[in-house]
Amino acid sequence: MLLRAARSLTANPSDAEDLLQTALTKTYVAWDRIEDHRALDGYVRRALLNTRTSQWRKRKVDEFACDELPEQEAAPGPDPAERQSLHDAMWRAVLKLPARQRAMVVLRYYEDLSEAQTAEVLGVSVGTVKSAVSRALGKLRQDPELTPVR
Numbered sequence: 001m002l003l004r005a006a007r008s009l010t011a012n013p014s015d016a017e018d019l020l021q022t023a024l025t026k027t028y029v030a031w032d033r034i035e036d037h038r039a040l041d042g043y044v045r046r047a048l049l050n051t052r053t054s055q056w057r058k059r060k061v062d063e064f065a066c067d068e069l070p071e072q073e074a075a076p077g078p079d080p081a082e083r084q085s086l087h088d089a090m091w092r093a094v095l096k097l098p099a100r101q102r103a104m105v106v107l108r109y110y111e112d113l114s115e116a117q118t119a120e121v122l123g124v125s126v127g128t129v130k131s132a133v134s135r136a137l138g139k140l141r142q143d144p145e146l147t148p149v150r
Contacts (some may be wrong), residue, residue: 002044004112009052019055023047093143101136104129 006016006023026047027040034043094102100122107118108129115133119126140146 002041002048005045006048006052009048019048019052022051026051089145090140093140093146096143097136097139101132101139104132105136105140108133 002023003016003020006020007013010016010019023044024047027034027044034040094105097105103122104118107113107121108115113121115126115129119129122129
């Protein structure tokens with residue numbers, strides 16, 4: 001979750017990893033000053049934001065004036081309407097799943113939890129999560145609304 005937050009603050013995945021490492025180092029150094037260790041997640045997130053703000057303020061601007069504008073080579077990206085349509089179709093297909101399978105799919109793929117974390121949250125074994133998610137993905141593959149996507 002913290003790496004995802006760092007990635008949202010930077011444009012480069014490597015910079016996000018460096019940012020997170022710096023924030024965790026600052027948290028480690030300040031460990032004795034942190035009063036409530038239950039609020040550690042918020043402290044690290046604040047350290048991420050403050051570190052990124054400091055980096056932004058210190059950045060070196062490498063802009064040079066030129067007589068001609070460079071030609072832009074924009075690679076055609078996916079159509080936003082198509083992406084939204086796919087997202088909606090996938091969500092409708094997930095909603096058709098039985099409640100238990102839907103919960104496992106949402107925790108695994110939408111909340112990005114591991115199999116062990118999903119099992120712990122739902123109070124089942126890891127094997128149950130694996131088999132239920134496998135069956136759910138099989139059902140999603142067979143959903144006629146998602147057939148054109150494949």
